[in-house]
Amino acid sequence: MKLSLILWLAQILPQPVADPLCLTTTIYLEARNQSIEGQRAVAEVALRRLDSGRWGDSVCEVVTARGQFAPSIVHPGHRLKNVQAWTASAEVALDVQQQWALPPGERNEVVPGASHFAALYANPAWANAPKVKTIGDHAFYRVLRL
Template identity: 75%
Template sequence: MKLSFILWLAQILPQPAADPLCLATTVYLEARDQSELGQRAVAEVALRRRDSGQWGESVCEVVTARKQFAPTIVHPGLRMKNLQAWERAVQVAFQAQQDWQLPAGERREVVPGASHFAALDLANPAWATAPRVATIGDHTFFRVQRLTPPAAPASVASHHLAP
């Protein structure tokens, strides 16, 4: 299935029904080659950004904010071929959203306070001097005190572009 189809489908689905699809797509594109913990951390960053309201009011708005996550950086014609990885990303997205509905003190947070992440072997964004929360697999997660607006440098690295 093509990324463009998934993004189109997310646009026509009503909210909040589209959010799990957008979150699963982001987990797949950003972290399909990572552990479940790493995938969960990516989902958590997107959910935390939604809660901040700076990148949008929904998960779909957050992950499609200009140059913030892979759905806006990867070519829309990308074919998402790995069905097993897609199924895992969907499970992680639904579990993360379900957990995120709990009160903040009851959530099982993987990267508490993290609002950004990067694969530092491939990218060195300006905000990478912020406090590090954790490194999980290829990603380092950061707590950026003053969240940057959507025009900030991309938080994803090109190694996630291969199917």
């Protein structure tokens, strides 16, 4: 399935359906080759950004905010071909969203406070922020200017 089709579906579906689709797509594109912990961490960053209100009012708005996550960076013609990875990403997305519905103190968070992440080979301007954790080939950061 092409990324452009998924993003189009996310625009026409009601938010309670579109948000898990957008989160699944983000996990797939950003972390399908990572451990479950790494995939959960990516989802947590997206949901934490949603909570902040700075990047949008829905998961889809957050993950498609210009230049922030893979759905806004990867070419729209990109095909998501790995069905097993897609299924695993969907399971992680749904599980993390259920966890996120709990009060903050009751969540089982993988990267508490992390609002950003980057591949280990990348050196974004905010990489001097406090590092929360490294998981696989991603580093997760708490950028204080949320």
